[in-house]
Amino acid sequence: MQSSRVPLVLSLFFAVAAWAGDHPSTPENTAPAASTLPRQVTAAGSADSLAADQLLLRDHLTTLANPFFEGRYPGSRGGKLAADYIQWHFEHLGLQPAFKDADDPTKPTFRQPFPGPSHNEIAKQGFEYTANGKGITLAPGKDFNVLGLSGNGTVTAPLVFVGYGITLGEDGYSSFPDSGPSLEGKIAVILRFEPMNEDGTSKWSKDGWSFSAGLEPKIGAAIRRGAKGVIFVNAPGAKDDRIDKLETVNSITSREPYEAPVIMATIDSVDALVRAADPEGRSLLDFRKLVDEKGVVVDLPDASVTIDTEINKVRPLTDNVGAVLPGVGALADRYIVVGAHYDHLGHGQVGVRFPSDRGQIHPGADDNASGTSGMLLIARRIADQVAKLPPDAPRRSILFVGFSAEESGLNGSRYYTQHPIVPIENHDFMLNLDMIGRLGEKPLEAGGVGTAEGFADWLAPYFESSSLKIAAKQSGMGPSDHASFYAAKVPVLFLFTGMHPQYHRPTDIAALINWEGAAKVADMAYRIALDASLRPEPFVFTSPSNVTTTEGDQPPPPVRGRIRFGISPGDYSGEEKGILVGEVLPETPASKAGLKANDLIIKWNDNRVASVEEWMPYFNAAKPGDVVKVTLLREGKEMNFDVTLEARGGAR
């Protein structure tokens, strides 16, 4: 066998050297010098082969996007089934398990387990009260739920009604007038939404609710005023499709839990409680009408209420699923990665665009059953094709991998780059398929063409022979798994057919897929991956100019929080609460959406943002590619703008 394999000691030395300098130039990259052989460019698939590919894509995609997989949330039943599905196909393609079992490294496995996104699990929840000498115990899941931002603890206390819990609303409205009972040591009853008209619509906003209806500031306001617990309830009669909805421990969460127990209860159960606790026997609707006019705090002394909550944050394990097609000869220890994330939003636990979609299954047909199906199709076609190649033709090994937990912050791909099957320096190129199913008017985005020397030229024949309109982008950054590899100095190519209104909604379904488009994208990706595995020349990593990374850098934190919006806030201390736009930076999401200097941003996806501080949690929680609804005041007029966020320094 090949002498090129440098004895171990030397390879370690070179590995370190690689880490120190531009790694591709190390002798480690033992690919023979630029060959004199004519350039291998695999031809585009014929109409028949594309038609066959469409059928295979349809099989995979409609299966993975079937509600039976419940939106493939990491660590969930549906997520595990999707991993089983991918592994089954890898096995039936005769590919080798990519990983070693953590407990028994001699045992090969297709699975690389890692901690997925955290979610809340209820350890304990109780809600009961005594009034008029009678004890009432309410049923969890039916009459009430603990909310995900709740603190843990047990509190027994009298009630106090604080209306909408709004510190500062329109026209100086406040739920906490200077005079009136204190909240100290009591359990506060807070109404959802804001002062409304007889018909249940907002008095302060023409569509939906104004920024003042934000939930977290209400709970914060009550607890800051001494409340020892919070009962949150939908305001009876409100015109909102969530009126009968009981939020859950995972639908309403926060970065940090509050110090007091916080539950949400149904209108009926709170109405019965308030009637019993109020010496005048008023109903919850009576109280709503009271605070529709002006903010008041009312003691409800005739009941003693106990709330008991305990939540545990759990991070279930989830799996990257990987398989290898071993290489041959001098290139065998070099790796090409063909990857796609198979996870999605489940029942809308994370990443939903509209709160009202929470709780619904998000099939994720385009995001990313399409890319996963493309990856499986490419695995099949390459496995078939290499069987026809001369057995000793030098060829890189190919890792096919389904990543998990991409939606919660590229967790699977980042975990892989930190726990690779071979040193990350041996990874010559990563091809990422994320949302390839909705080819439309817009050209296919091909990101990362600037991440290897001469890459754009090398890719050109594939783009040209693909009969696809392609928008090539230099940067290797972006809102998907290739960014983890780019950060580890691996040349990348990201294929993406573009945003659409169904993105991150329950409506991202298989019926909307452009099968012919997806087959064309997958065919081009197949040809690029195959030829990349056979390419005699080394891949020399380069980082397009606008992104500098220094040696030994940890992969950047999850793309989440690294978005670019494109304004610099101005100095502002006006009456109206909000963020003054001081300057709009050119070529940014904000400028593309039409924001102007002197606009006053007051809402971010219907959440109040009265200051930059209040805006930051929402800003940092956003992900490149997200479309956010920004509400602002321009010359006093309220206007809405849909802004598509981009990765800082990224093209999209």
Ligand SMILES: [Zn+2]
């Ligand atoms: Zn995706």
